Each structure stands twice: as C-alpha cells, then as structure tokens.
Amino acid sequence: MNNYLPIIVAIVIVGIVWGGFIFFVSTAIKFEKGKKSKNV
Amino acid sequence: MEKQDFFTSRWGLILSALGISIGTGNIWRFSRIVAQNGGGSFLIPWVIFLFIWSVPLIITEFALGKNSRKGPIGSFIKTAGSKYGWMGGWVAFVSTAIMFYYAVITGWCFYYLFSTLSGSLLTTPDHLLFWNQFSSSSLPVIFNFIALAIAAVVVFRGVSKGIEKVNKVLISFLFIIIIILLVRAVSLPGAIEGLKYFFTPKAEYLLDYKVWLNALTQNAWDTGAGWGLIMTYAVYMKKDEDVSINAAIMGFGNNSVSLMAGMIIFSTVFALGSGDPLSQISQSGPANTGLTLIYLPKLFSTLSDSYSVNYFFTTIFFLALSFAALTSLISMVELASKSISDFGINKKKAIIIVALIGFAFGIPSALNIRFLLNQDWVWGMALILSGAFISFAVIKYGANKFRIELINGEGSDIKIGKWYNFIIKYLIPVQAIVLIIWWLSSSISWDKEFLNPFHSENFATCVFQWAIVLVSLFLLNKKLNKTFINE
Numbered sequence: 001m002n003n004y005l006p007i008i009v010a011i012v013i014v015g016i017v018w019g020g021f022i023f024f025v026s027t028a029i030k031f032e033k034g035k036k037s038k039n040v
Numbered sequence: 041m042e043k044q045d046f047f048t049s050r051w052g053l054i055l056s057a058l059g060i061s062i063g064t065g066n067i068w069r070f071s072r073i074v075a076q077n078g079g080g081s082f083l084i085p086w087v088i089f090l091f092i093w094s095v096p097l098i099i100t101e102f103a104l105g106k107n108s109r110k111g112p113i114g115s116f117i118k119t120a121g122s123k124y125g126w127m128g129g130w131v132a133f134v135s136t137a138i139m140f141y142y143a144v145i146t147g148w149c150f151y152y153l154f155s156t157l158s159g160s161l162l163t164t165p166d167h168l169l170f171w172n173q174f175s176s177s178s179l180p181v182i183f184n185f186i187a188l189a190i191a192a193v194v195v196f197r198g199v200s201k202g203i204e205k206v207n208k209v210l211i212s213f214l215f216i217i218i219i220i221l222l223v224r225a226v227s228l229p230g231a232i233e234g235l236k237y238f239f240t241p242k243a244e245y246l247l248d249y250k251v252w253l254n255a256l257t258q259n260a261w262d263t264g265a266g267w268g269l270i271m272t273y274a275v276y277m278k279k280d281e282d283v284s285i286n287a288a289i290m291g292f293g294n295n296s297v298s299l300m301a302g303m304i305i306f307s308t309v310f311a312l313g314s315g316d317p318l319s320q321i322s323q324s325g326p327a328n329t330g331l332t333l334i335y336l337p338k339l340f341s342t343l344s345d346s347y348s349v350n351y352f353f354t355t356i357f358f359l360a361l362s363f364a365a366l367t368s369l370i371s372m373v374e375l376a377s378k379s380i381s382d383f384g385i386n387k388k389k390a391i392i393i394v395a396l397i398g399f400a401f402g403i404p405s406a407l408n409i410r411f412l413l414n415q416d417w418v419w420g421m422a423l424i425l426s427g428a429f430i431s432f433a434v435i436k437y438g439a440n441k442f443r444i445e446l447i448n449g450e451g452s453d454i455k456i457g458k459w460y461n462f463i464i465k466y467l468i469p470v471q472a473i474v475l476i477i478w479w480l481s482s483s484i485s486w487d488k489e490f491l492n493p494f495h496s497e498n499f500a501t502c503v504f505q506w507a508i509v510l511v512s513l514f515l516l517n518k519k520l521n522k523t524f525i526n527e
Contacts, residue, residue: 006239009080013239016087017299021292028285031453032050035280 044109045199046276052204053277054289059207059367060273061264061294062214064145067361068332070258070298071305075322077254078245079237085246085255090263090295093256093471096463097265097427098287099456100434103446105274106283110524111378112268117524119442120433125520126513127429131268132379133509134426137419138267139372139398141405141412143191146365147183148174152333153358162350167338171329180406185399191369192395195377196388199276203370210363217360218300224353225307234310234317238302253478256471261420263294264368266427272375280451305331312339332361373398383523414496418505421479425506428472431464439465 047053074082108115116128151174155161164170174180194202225231245251264270270290277286309317313335320335340354373394380390405412434442439461448455480499484490487498495501513520 005241006080006236009083009241010235010239013080013083013087014299017090017292017295021289021296024285024288024292028050028054028282028289028453031282031285 044276046278047204047273047281048200049204050281050286052200052208053273053281054286054293055211056203056207056273056367056371057270057286057290058211058293060267060269060371061262061290061368062211062297062364063142063262063264063368064149064332064361064365065258065262066294066298067301067305067364070262071302072322072331073254073258074238074302074306075318077251078242078248080239080241081243081245082251082255083239084241085252086258087295089256089259089471090291092463092467093427094259094263094265094294095288095291096460096468097430098263098270098291099284099447099460100430100442100464101265101268101270102274102277102283102287103442104430104433105271106277106279106281107446107449109275111272111275111375111382113379113520114382114524115271116429116433117521120436122521122524123517124433124436125524126510126517127433128268129513129516129520130422130510131266131271131426131429132375133513134419134422135267135269135372136376136379136394136398137415137422139369139376140401141415142365142369142372143188143398143402144180144184144406144412146187146191146362146369147180147185147406148329148333149358149362149365150187151179151183152337153355153362156337156351156354156358159351161337162341162347162354167334170337171334175409178407181403184402184406187366187369188373188395188398188402191366191373192391194370195373196391203273203374206370207367210367214360214363214367215297217356217363218297218304221304221353221357221360222300225304225311228307228311230311231307234306234308235303237310237318238306253475256475257424257479260424260427260475262298263291264371265291266423266430267375268426268430269371269375272378273371275378278451282451282453283447284456285453305336308336308339312342410496414501417497418502421476421502422506424472424475424479428469428476431468431472434464435469 047056104115104119108118110118111128112131113125113128116131117125120127152161155170161167161170194206196202197205226235260266270287305321306317309321313320321331336357337354340357341350343350343353373391376394376398377387377390380393381387385393405415440458442464443456443458443460447460480502483497483499483502487495489495490499492498493500493504
C-alpha cells in the first residue's frame with residue numbers, strides 16, 4: 001500500500017490543481033465562444 | 041479627465057492576473073516550505089486553503105475593483121463606507137511597502153540572468169562567494185533601479201498597450217519554460233526519489249497544526265489574494281466581464297505553477313545533489329536565497345557534461361524567475377500609481393513619483409539584507425491583515441448582497457452560491473486571526489528581546505511599524521474621504 005501512496009496522492013493533488021485549472025480555462029473558452037456567436 | 045483604458049480581451053486580463061500571482065514565491069519559497077513541512081503532507085492542506093482562502097478572496101477583489109472603478113481606498117469607501125477608507129489605505133500601503141523590496145529581489149533575478157548569459161555564473165567555482173560578492177557590492181542598487189525602470193515603463197504605456205501586452209508575452213513564455221524545465225527535471229536519473237518525497241504524506245506531519253498554518257500562509261502570500269493588486273487590475277475589466285471563473289483560473293493557475301516548480305526542484309536536487317537533498321532544499325541561506333541563488337545554479341552547472349546544455353537550462357530557469365518577478369512588480373507599481381492618481385494627480389506623473397520613491401525606499405533593502413528581511417517579515421505578515429480587512433468590507437456591505445449584486449451581477453458566466461457568504465463572513469476572518477496570533481506569538485519565542493523594535497524579525501518591530509501606519513491612516517481618514525466623496 002505504501003508504495004502506491006505517493007502515486008495516489010500525486011493523482012489526487014495534480015488532478016485537483018491542474019485539472020481545476022484546465023476545467024476553468026475550458027469553461028471560460030466555452031463562454032467566450034457563446035458570447036461571440038451571440039454577437040454575430 | 042483621463043480616458044479610461046481597459047483590458048482588450050478576457051485572456052489579456054487573465055494572463056495579467058496570473059502575472060500578479062506567479063512570482064518568485066512559486067519558485068523560491070514553495071519548495072523550501074514543502075521540504076520543511078513533510079513533502080506530500082503539506083500539499084493536502086495547501087490545496088484545501090486554495091478553496092477556503094485564495095479563491096474566495098480573489099473573487100472578492102475582482103468584484104470590488106470592477107464595481108468601484110477605484111484603487112483600494114476608493115473601493116473600501118464605496119463598499120464599507122466612509123469610516124473605513126483607512127482600511128483601503130492600509131491595503132494600498134502594504135503592497136507598496138512590499139514593492140520597495142520586491143524591486144530589489146527582481147533586480148537580483150535580473151543580475152543572475154545577466155550573469156548566466158555572460159557565463160560568469162556557470163564558471164564560478166564558489167556560488168556562495170559569488171552571491172556574497174554581489175550582495176555586498178553596489179550592484180543590487182543598480183539592478184533595483186533597472187527593475188523599477190522597466191516596470192514603470194510598462195505601466196506608463198497604459199493597461200492595454202503596456203500591462204496586457206507584456207503579460208501576454210511573458211506569462212505565455214513562462215508557462216512554456218516551466219514545462220520544458222519540468223520535462224528535463226523529471227527525466228533525470230534519480231528524479232523519481234524526489235517526486236516520491238514530494239508526494240508522500242506522513243501522518244505525523246498531517247496531524248501537526250504548524251503544517252496547516254504554513255500551508256495557509258503559503259496560500260496567503262503566494263496567490264496574491266488579499267494584496268489589493270487584483271482589485272486594481274479589475275478596475276480595467278469591462279462591465280460584461282465575468283468575475284468567478286476568472287478568479288478560479290487565477291488561483292488554480294498559480295498553484296499549478298507552484299506544483300510544477302516544486303516537481304522541478306525536488307527532481308533536480310534529488311537527482312544531482314550530493315549529501316542530504318532535503319536539508320539542501322529546506323536551507324534558507326542569506327535572505328532565503330540558499331536554494332535558488334546558491335544551490336540551484338551549482339546543480340545546473342553539473343546538469344550534463346555539455347556546457348551548452350547547462351547554459352541553456354540555467355538561462356531559461358533565470359529567465360522564468362525574472363519574468364515571474366517582473367510581472368508581479370508591474371502590478372505593484374500599477375497599484376501604487378493608481379492609488380495616487382485616484383487623488384486627482386495625473387497618472388503619468390503618479391507613475392514617475394512611484395518609481396522615484398520606490399527606488400529611494402528600496403536602497404536600504406538593496407544595501408542591507410537584514411533590512412530587507414525586516415521589511416519582508418513586517419509587511420508579509422501585514423498582508424494577512426489586508427485579507428481580513430477585505431472580508432470586513434464585504435461583511436459591512438452585506439455578504440449576500442455583495443454576492444448577488446457585485447459577483448453574480450452583470451457579465452457573470454456562472455452564479456456563485458451561498459457557500460461564499462459562509463467563507464467570507466466566518467472562515468476568512470477566523471483564518472486571518474489565527475495566523476496573526478500564531479505568527480506573532482511564535483516571534484516572541486524565537487527572540488529573547490522580542491520587545492526591541494530594532495531587531496529584524498521579531499514581535500516588536502512588526503507591531504511598532506504596523507501601529508505607526510495604522511494610526512497615521514486613521515488620522516488621515518477624513519482627508520481620504522473628502523477626496524472620494526467630493527467626486
């Protein structure tokens with residue numbers, strides 16, 4: 001179990017932080033596209 | 041009347057906001073604190089405090105600046121009421137005081153970049169001597185001037201043509217450099233041991249309250265939340281611009297860079313270091329420069345047998361550090377000049393005043409590291425009080441009203457729920473009070489003469505300097521109000 005612990009923590013921490021960053025950037029892109037198509 | 045300048049695009053605003061938060065703290069301080077606090081055990085509370093300190097405060101700052109269209113003083117008067125302009129004055133003063141010595145640190149990064157390019161850093165036989173010779177010369181003053189001059193020129197060019205354009209280029213390059221360094225570092229033989237330590241939690245550390253307090257402190261100092269800098273950039277965001285998603289991108293983006301920087305440093309030190317790698321990462325050295333300016337250059341010079349490869353990686357490392365420092369310094373110069381120009385002084389004149397005063401007040405820190413350490417201790421701590429004042433302004437306005445009208449109002453892409461009210465009303469004030477009490481009481485234990493205000497890092501120097509500024513601002517409150525209420 002101890003051998004897997006750093007892998008599990010890495011996946012959780014990196015997943016939350018980088019995943020969160022990517023999620024919010026892609027959400028912003030989606031909203032920007034929506035705004036642009038509305039303006040057209 | 042000067043024409044209002046705006047960020048031309050959402051991405052320009054986001055990259056500029058990331059420029060505020062991504063600073064030397066991500067590369068410099070983060071790894072050292074992780075090493076001192078049990079590696080993976082530190083990362084767990086560090087992520088939790090991203091949610092309950094950094095992101096809510098960043099959201100608040102964005103909303104305050106966007107709706108008041110004023111720097112911190114005007115924002116506080118408009119939100120909390122005329123009695124509380126002095127609190128905005130405190131927020132502006134603290135970030136300006138940090139600017140005085142942060143320009144010196146930016147200058148150090150520039151000098152190390154310059155020394156890498158000239159080849160002198162990679163060929164020096166003694167990196168500690170290299171640092172000592174530099175820091176005891178007049179070069180830090182010259183590089184302090186260069187750093188402030190560059191930052192002032194960028195701010196002088198305005199928001200869209202200066203701040204936005206420069207941040208778009210520098211922050212994009214910074215991300216690319218960090219990714220290149222990360223790929224190189226994790227592929228070094230032996231890097232896996234560093235990554236293992238970085239991500240392995242230890243129960244005894246997780247149960248230690250000091251690890252949690254250090255994690256909160258790192259979030260408070262590193263993300264730029266509660267500094268008033270985001271509030272100032274938000275003045276220039278368009279009315280139809282979103283608050284919450286932009287704030288989340290800033291918080292998560294900043295911590296993503298910290299995580300990458302940590303992985304780079306732990307991999308490199310464990311792969312190339314001799315002796316105990318943990319003590320090398322966690323050693324502070326003079327002015328906490330041990331790891332970044334003494335140990336890492338030494339390791340980079342042994343990265344491979346090829347001088348060109350070592351030259352390339354050392355150059356891009358100090359380029360990244362210089363970009364990170366400069367983009368944060370730019371935001372501090374903007375905050376100080378915006379605060380002055382809010383009193384009716386022409387913005388360009390205000391920038392020149394800030395640059396000149398900044399240079400003059402930075403000289404003691406450039407010449408004397410003990411002075412710099414003192415200022416870092418006093419005003420770094422003061423940021424926590426700034427965060428508490430910002431949450432107070434929201435409580436005074438009405439947390440629910442603030443959330444509905446200013447955060448979820450015009451331009452919002454998503455609606456923030458009632459969880460925000462709870463965090464801003466209870467969690468942030470409690471966290472701020474606990475941190476201030478903990479740091480000040482710890483400072484009593486590490487200095488027997490804790491009542492001597494002329495020591496560089498103790499209780500009295502902090503309380504004494506805070507008291508002078510707080511009393512002065514409190515007495516000036518009526519004058520501050522007159523300026524903003526007459527408008």
